[in-house]
Amino acid sequence: MRGAAKTIEARLRELGVELPAAIAPIANYVPFVRTGSLLIISGQLPLDNGKLPDTFKGKLGKNVFNEAGQQAARLAAINVLAQAQVALGDLGRVRRVLRLGGFINATPGFIALPAVMNGASDLMVQVFGDHGRHARTTVGVAELPLDAAVEIEAMIEFE
Amino acid sequence: MRGAAKTIEARLRELGVELPAAIAPIANYVPFVRTGSLLIISGQLPLDNGKLPDTFKGKLGKNVFNEAGQQAARLAAINVLAQAQVALGDLGRVRRVLRLGGFINATPGFIALPAVMNGASDLMVQVFGDHGRHARTTVGVAELPLDAAVEIEAMIEFE
Amino acid sequence: MRGAAKTIEARLRELGVELPAAIAPIANYVPFVRTGSLLIISGQLPLDNGKLPDTFKGKLGKNVFNEAGQQAARLAAINVLAQAQVALGDLGRVRRVLRLGGFINATPGFIALPAVMNGASDLMVQVFGDHGRHARTTVGVAELPLDAAVEIEAMIEFE
Numbered sequence: 001m002r003g004a005a006k007t008i009e010a011r012l013r014e015l016g017v018e019l020p021a022a023i024a025p026i027a028n029y030v031p032f033v034r035t036g037s038l039l040i041i042s043g044q045l046p047l048d049n050g051k052l053p054d055t056f057k058g059k060l061g062k063n064v065f066n067e068a069g070q071q072a073a074r075l076a077a078i079n080v081l082a083q084a085q086v087a088l089g090d091l092g093r094v095r096r097v098l099r100l101g102g103f104i105n106a107t108p109g110f111i112a113l114p115a116v117m118n119g120a121s122d123l124m125v126q127v128f129g130d131h132g133r134h135a136r137t138t139v140g141v142a143e144l145p146l147d148a149a150v151e152i153e154a155m156i157e158f159e
Numbered sequence: 160m161r162g163a164a165k166t167i168e169a170r171l172r173e174l175g176v177e178l179p180a181a182i183a184p185i186a187n188y189v190p191f192v193r194t195g196s197l198l199i200i201s202g203q204l205p206l207d208n209g210k211l212p213d214t215f216k217g218k219l220g221k222n223v224f225n226e227a228g229q230q231a232a233r234l235a236a237i238n239v240l241a242q243a244q245v246a247l248g249d250l251g252r253v254r255r256v257l258r259l260g261g262f263i264n265a266t267p268g269f270i271a272l273p274a275v276m277n278g279a280s281d282l283m284v285q286v287f288g289d290h291g292r293h294a295r296t297t298v299g300v301a302e303l304p305l306d307a308a309v310e311i312e313a314m315i316e317f318e
Numbered sequence: 319m320r321g322a323a324k325t326i327e328a329r330l331r332e333l334g335v336e337l338p339a340a341i342a343p344i345a346n347y348v349p350f351v352r353t354g355s356l357l358i359i360s361g362q363l364p365l366d367n368g369k370l371p372d373t374f375k376g377k378l379g380k381n382v383f384n385e386a387g388q389q390a391a392r393l394a395a396i397n398v399l400a401q402a403q404v405a406l407g408d409l410g411r412v413r414r415v416l417r418l419g420g421f422i423n424a425t426p427g428f429i430a431l432p433a434v435m436n437g438a439s440d441l442m443v444q445v446f447g448d449h450g451r452h453a454r455t456t457v458g459v460a461e462l463p464l465d466a467a468v469e470i471e472a473m474i475e476f477e
Contacts, residue, residue, distance in 0.1 A: 027432055028439040029454040033416045035356070035475045038194070040417050043455035059426065061302075098192045099199050103457045104302075107426070108218065108266070111306045114186055121187040136188045137202035137312045139262045140302030143379075143422075143458030147429045153455045157194045197353070220461075257351045258358050263461075267377065267425070270465045273345055280346040295347040296361035296471045298421045299461030316353045 008091040011127055012081075022082040023047055032087045037095070039087050039156040043103070044079040045148040046072035056149045060140070061110030064149045073102065073119030076152040080120075081127065084156055093158045097124045097134040101153040106140030113138050120152050167250040170286055171240075181241040182206055191246045196254070198246050198315040202262070203238040204307040205231035215308045219299070220269030223308045232261065232278030235311040239279075240286065243315055252317045256283045256293040260312040265299030272297045279311050326409040329445055340400040341365055350405045355413070357405050357474040361421070362397040363466040364390035374467045378458070379428030382467045391420065391437030394470040398438075399445065402474055411476045415442045415452040419471040424458030431456050438470050 012019065025031055025042065032041045046056040056072040058064045064072070077100070085091055102117040104110075117138040124132035134154075144151050171178065184190055184201065191200045205215040215231040217223045223231070236259070244250055261276040263269075276297040283291035293313075303310050330337065343349055343360065350359045364374040374390040376382045382390070395418070403409055420435040422428075435456040442450035452472075462469050 025454075027436045028443045028451065029418070030451045031453070033414065033451075033453045035414070035416055036195075036354075040453045040473070042417075042453040043457070096192065096194070098194055099201075100188070101455065103455075106302045108301050108460070109306075110302050111304060113302065113304050118186045125187045133187065133189045133192075135190070135192045135199045135201040135312075137260065137262070137310065138304060139202070139300045139310060141457045142267070142301045142426050142460045143424045143428050143431065145429060145431050145456060147427075151455065151457060153453075155199070195354075255351065255353070257353055258360075259347070265461045267460050268465075269461050270463060272461065272463050277345045284346045292346065292348045292351075294349070294351045294358045294360040294471075296419065296421070296469065297463060298361070298459045298469060301426070301460045314358070 008127060015126055017078055019082045019085055022086045023079055031083045034087060037157050039084060039158050041080050041083050041154040043151040043153040044076045045146060046075035046150055047079060048075060052146050052148055057147050058149060059105050059107050060116060060149060061107035066112055069116040069149050070119035072150040073116055074123050076150050077120035077123045080152055080154045088158050094128060094156055095159045096157040097128060097132050098157050099155040100134050100136045102136060102138040103141045103144060103151040105144045105149050110140060113140050167286065174285055176237055178241045178244055181245045182238055190242045193246065196316050198243060198317050200239050200242050200313040202310040202312040203235045204305060205234035205309055206238060207234060211305050211307055216306050217308060218264050218266050219275060219308060220266035225271055228275040228308050229278035231309040232275055233282050235309050236279035236282045239311055239313045247317050253287060253315055254318045255316040256287060256291050257316050258314040259293050259295045261295060261297040262300045262303060262310040264303045264308050269299060272299050326445060333444055335396055337400045337403055340404045341397055349401045352405065355475055357402060357476050359398050359401050359472040361469040361471040362394045363464060364393035364468055365397060366393060370464050370466055375465050376467060377423050377425050378434060378467060379425035384430055387434040387467050388437035390468040391434055392441050394468050395438035395441045398470055398472045406476050412446060412474055413477045414475040415446060415450050416475050417473040418452050418454045420454060420456040421459045421462060421469040423462045423467050428458060431458050
């Protein structure tokens with residue numbers, strides 16, 4: 001997809017997605033690493049301007065509405081893209097989104113996990129088309145950093 | 160292992176394993192991606208003919224018996240193989256099962272997680288011999304899609 | 319980092335870290351696999367001489383203190399290094415710690431997950447310097463094998 005940078009930027013604009021500043025980790029790790037043509041991105045939270053919106057705080061099945069969960073997944077995926085932008089300089093270098101790992105902060109009993117995760121998956125396909133179609137694993141976990149509703153990690157193939 | 164296809168097919172027959180139709184994801188993601196010689200398979204559930212058997216629904220430590228959990232792990236692993244069959248055309252192209260990620264739907268306090276996961280690991284070794292010996296990570300999660308007892312993702316090296 | 323073996327050994331001594339014997343899995347899987355220049359290490363528990371210390375048993379937010387959790391993460395990371403030592407023969411062959419996956423055995427509501435995981439991340443940077451800086455994903459899970467407080471998996475690039 002080299003040379004597709006303009007298309008991706010245009011696509012993001014169409015979608016009304018403005019990439020935020022990539023979020024700096026607050027500990028001894030990095031937001032991404034590259035090995036060969038693989039870009040591995042650390043788990044991203046649905047932070048907005050570095051803050052966790054109240055609506056994205058807590059558990060699905062308890063105090064986070066399903067639609068808010070989906071929006072949280074979308075925002076976490078946008079933060080994944082912000083990291084990829086820094087890592088690659090140009091999202092047009094993304095050849096394929098290989099895998100998303102979706103961790104949903106959920107009560108035991110909340111089974112609409114895939115619908116929440118779709119917020120992230122849909123964004124990837126909206127931005128990259130078929131190159132955005134990825135393998136994914138979605139699970140409901142007991143807790144997440146900051147009590148965020150969603151955490152999303154990614155593996156991306158680039159050129 | 161090219162040319163070993165017959166052996167794998169014969170091995171599956173011996174084990175009484177009939178590969179089901181690969182399960183289509185119901186959202187904007189794909190059941191597998193390939194990058195280089197790596198095949199990455201999305202988290203698979205213990206679905207039988209597209210349905211989750213009642214015995215594989217719910218939590219270990221609560222309403223799913225340990226032996227049923229093990230069978231669920233085995234069935235999820237069979238669904239992994241069904242995806243690999245579609246991805247590679249021929250399971251004889253599997254050079255090595257690299258990694259299984261096992262997510263067990265469990266109550267806090269249910270610690271027999273590895274025994275449950277063995278249902279998946281044993282199958283891989285039964286089918287591929289030493290090439291089926293994989294790295295793995297097993298954790299107990301708060302909830303899984305459809306309230307399935309087990310979800311298993313895989314990374315496979317192929318030729 | 320070839321030729322850096324002495325440095326790594328010296329660094330471990332300085333840190334007072336004695337690599338334990340690598341822990342053998344008790345089932346049909348292996349502690350690590352290699353593919354190309356990637357080393358994938360199975361989820362490691364904070365075992366000491368093959369046993370889980372009482373202080374590292376249970377849940378953060380309930381019966382494991384935060385500092386003990388951090389020490390558990392450090393010990394699990396030391397067990398990761400012990401596996402890498404066996405896999406590579408020489409930790410000087412580690413080119414980059416690519417990714418750590420941190421699973422914390424936590425009660426719903428325990429959000430200091432990153433601080434616990436820092437026990438593992440800090441060790442990697444202490445041992446390998448900038449080559450130890452990794453991508454990571456940290457989540458709180460419902461349960462772990464043996465009721466261990468922490469489980470850590472790794473992906474390492476080697477030469």
